[in-house]
Amino acid sequence: MRTLRPSDLAREHAISTQAVRNYEQDGCLPPAERTPTGYRIYTDLHAAALRTYLILIPAHGHARAGEIMRALHADDLDTALTVIDRGHSQLLRDRETLTAVRRAVDHLITESSSAAPVSAGTRTVGELAHHLRVTPATLRAWETAGILSPDRDPATGYRRYGPTDLRDAELAHILRRGHYRLDHIATVIGQIRAAGSTEALANALTGWQAAITTRGVAMLDAAAALSRYSAALHS
CATH class of the missing domain: 1.10.1660.10 (Multidrug-efflux Transporter Regulator; Chain: A; Domain 2)
Known part of the structure; x- marks a missing residue:
């Protein structure tokens, strides 16, 4: 798996490298390994996590998107699904x-x-x-x-x-x-x-x-992204 810099992840979404580091610190990305000098080493899995998190936000909001990603990274799929279910219930x-x-x-x-x-x-x-x-x-x-x-x-x-x-x-x-x-x-x-x-x-x-309607469509997109990321996370 290739290695990426924080700037590589940030450039794809037009966000700052500090935002990328904050998302990792908040558990929305899996923990990154470090070089001997302390620089973060990201991979395609981190890039996929960031894409997934940002797709989740229009569907579930920042707080719930963070809950979902942290649950996935803690290998707690049931909690992630419960948060998703609450979002669908609220939409209904x-x-x-x-x-x-x-x-x-x-x-x-x-x-x-x-x-x-x-x-x-x-x-x-x-x-x-x-x-x-x-x-x-x-x-x-x-x-x-x-x-x-x-x-x-x-x-x-x-x-x-x-x-x-x-x-x-x-x-x-x-x-x-x-x-x-x-x-x-x-x-x-x-x-x-x-x-x-x-x-x-x-x-x-x-x-x-x-x-x-926009939120409902966003939830469909989020479900597809989550399915892909969950599979990558456990591959």
């Missing part, structure tokens, strides 16, 4: 959440078009509960779930629901009538706050879908 949850959010946003766009505009001013928990025909306990549960975040009156400590809170409460009420779970409603409301409107969020979901 993201897909399911995206699907639920898409449906919820479509539901909101349809239902909100006929809803009365949200009035200005603030309301107490009792006033808002009466307006929505729910209980104050329901509003507090929505707050606990992250759907609402009302201010507090500095003098009394009572909740005060401003125009944005009223809008979010109206949207949450629509979605609860559609039998959406509180965690999905919280995700939708959080995305609407960031996007500014349900229409803007509907457009943003296209980008979310593209990111999930």
Whole structure:
């Protein structure tokens, strides 16, 4: 097997030689032998490890990619596979959440078009509960779930629901009538706050879908690279 310098590995990926040494120190590359004068001696196996690690990052992120490589170098394939399984499970949850959010946003766009505009001013928990025909306990549960975040009156400590809170409460009420779970409603409301409107969020979901697809393809590439590297590691 040929010998390589840190600069040879670094040049292939346009990274610094210090980055290569850091990856070795972190266990993402197998330990390198040293010359009598202390210089690292890398081989094609180290080059393959670096390629594999860098392919893993878009699929699983830096932290999990490092866990996978360290497990392989410790001859602990089960741990490596467990980390990979967690990544696939998270991707599946993201897909399911995206699907639920898409449906919820479509539901909101349809239902909100006929809803009365949200009035200005603030309301107490009792006033808002009466307006929505729910209980104050329901509003507090929505707050606990992250759907609402009302201010507090500095003098009394009572909740005060401003125009944005009223809008979010109206949207949450629509979605609860559609039998959406509180965690999905919280995700939708959080995305609407960031996007500014349900229409803007509907457009943003296209980008979310593209990111999930890109990550899924990256996981396929990572699986192929890991299979090749694992075989080389044990050959």
